Amino acid sequence: AQKITQTQPGxxxxxxxxxxxxxxxxxxxxxxxxxxxxxxxxxxxxxxIYQGSYxxxxxxxxxxxxxxxxxxxxxxxxxxxxxxxxxxxxxxxLHNRLAFGKGNQVVVIP
Amino acid sequence: xxxxxxxxxxxxxxxGNDKSIKCEQNLGHDTMYWYKQDSKKFLKIMFSxxxxxxxxxxxxxxxxxxxxxxxxxxxLHINSLExxxxxxxxxxxxxxxxxxxxxxxxxxxxxxxx
Numbered sequence: 592a593q594k595i596t597q598t599q600p601g602x603x604x605x606x607x608x609x610x611x612x613x614x615x616x617x618x619x620x621x622x623x624x625x626x627x628x629x630x631x632x633x634x635x636x637x638x639x640i641y642q643g644s645y646x647x648x649x650x651x652x653x654x655x656x657x658x659x660x661x662x663x664x665x666x667x668x669x670x671x672x673x674x675x676x677x678x679x680x681x682x683x684x685l686h687n688r689l690a691f692g693k694g695n696q697v698v699v700i701p
Numbered sequence: 702x703x704x705x706x707x708x709x710x711x712x713x714x715x716x717g718n719d720k721s722i723k724c725e726q727n728l729g730h731d732t733m734y735w736y737k738q739d740s741k742k743f744l745k746i747m748f749s750x751x752x753x754x755x756x757x758x759x760x761x762x763x764x765x766x767x768x769x770x771x772x773x774x775x776x777l778h779i780n781s782l783e784x785x786x787x788x789x790x791x792x793x794x795x796x797x798x799x800x801x802x803x804x805x806x807x808x809x810x811x812x813x814x815x
Contacts (some may be wrong), residue, residue: 599738610785624802626803626804628806630742634789634808634809634811635806635808635809636791636793636806637806638804641803662805675729680742682744684804686747686802686804689746689749689757690708690746691736691743691744693741693743694742694743694744
């Protein structure tokens with residue numbers, strides 16, 4: 592079975608600090624894509640960052656970066672310099688199988 | 702300008718009713734999806750269509766019937782609504798296939814069955 596695991600409980604982060612959100616996955620596919628999405632309280636799903644399984648470098652997108660460790664099957668999201676607007680649920684997704692993790696709740700405090 | 706739009710955004714209805722949620726994308730994508738997000742925020746794929754053809758149909762009651770009149774539209778019809786159908790339903794689209802292609806989501810439709 593293909594699956595995504597996000598097990599961290601809700602997290603409080605001080606504004607301007609970095610936060611790491613854990614994601615591990617299980618797939619037998621050789622080629623796959625990992626995505627992170629943000630869901631603020633308003634409910635929309637916002638694409639943040641993508642990592643391909645054959646990409647040699649870790650993906651970065653502004654303040655978002657992916658710590659991709661293929662051998663460990665982990666794709667952790669790092670948000671640097673947290674802002675109040677980063678408060679949201681964050682979902683890791685394995686797109687080959689259209690599988691989403693259960694999400695990480697992040698609250699940024701001033 | 703909304704890329705993936707779905708209507709209605711909020712829907713409150715009684716058990717046993719039949720309701721539809723419409724979805725349209727103007728991105729020219731070949732693939733469209735319906736996801737269900739339950740009260741615990743778990744997102745689960747329900748259906749996936751590619752060029753109007755059903756390619757993924759997860760274990761979903763047959764009270765749920767997707768319809769794709771063309772590749773820009775994927776509507777979700779639900780018969781005999783039950784309390785457990787209360788959830789947020791997300792429509793989404795992507796270029797052909799999923800690997801390496803971002804999935805663009807609609808804003809969600811909040812369905813409450815009373």
